[in-house]
Amino acid sequence: MVVLNKIYTKTGDSGETALGNGSRVAKHALRVNAYGTVDETNATVGLARLHASGDIDAQLAMIQNDLFDLGADLCRPDMDKDAEAEYPPLRMSHGQVDRLEAEIDAITKNVEPLRSFVLPGGSALSAHLHLCRTVSRRAERLTVELAATEQVNAAAVKYLNRLSDWFFQASRIANDNGKDDVLWVPGANR
Template sequence: MVVLNKIYTRTGDAGETALGNGARVAKHSVRVTAYGTVDEANATVGLARLHATDETDAALARIQNDLFDLGADLCRPDMEQDAKAEYPPLRMADSQVARLEAEIDAMNGHLQPLRSFVLPGGSPLAAHLHLCRTVSRRAERLCVELATLEHVNAAAVKYLNRLSDWFFVASRMANENGKADVLWIPGANR
């Protein structure tokens, strides 16, 4: 159980923050930037939920919870120490990736194949889901960069990769099952 009695601690005033294992690192470290961007992605999901119907809202709520799991995973770098930890650290699981894949397949089954790239927009929900997609892609790039420097749970990277695909397909669903997608017309304004 998390208990936050005091919101500010002043421990970060010098530009450092604590990771989940207690280690202090610079706030601009790749790890902190990665899980900070996951938090930003979560905030964009909150905006998308303002426009979502019940079924989509429930799926987005699950994703928001997963993104908190992902942040908890990324803030704890010492996976080799997991077995020795007082409390088992929360790690992303392949089952979370599989759930996204199943949902993508189910949504995509209602859509016609694309004949052009889709521009972000259409309905308010679709536009917000495109924002979710781009922020989650940035989070994925940062996690991949982090993985070149330190160990990262492979399921965390896979999750972010599938998540951006989920947002893309969901945005098409939000655009009348793709009928109201805004399509790219190459060279239209030359």
């Protein structure tokens, strides 16, 4: 269990922060941006949950916990040194990816087929889930960019890729299984 006796440490006053392995990097480092955007995604999920109930709320609660796992994974570089670590670092698992895929498949069976691109909106929950989708896509882009130059757990990248799809399909459930989706009409305002 984590115990925080003091919230501010003053160690970041010079513009640096500590990663999970104790190394210090600039607060604007790509790795920090990646896990910071995962944290931002989690905050948007918290907003969405204000409008959720039942299965969707329970699934969002699991996603929030997964996002903390993901942040812990991303803040710990040097995957090749995991075996040497005093405490094994928390890494995302393919089981978490598989769970999202199963949930996406179950949702897909219940929504109307798409006939156009969907605009964010409809119900309050749907609009919030679209915000979750776009922020998680940004987290994915940053994580993929990070993976181009540093080691990143492949399950973390896959999880983020599936997560935005999950948010999209859940937004459709929140719009009466897609019946109340707001559809894009190309060129409608020319």
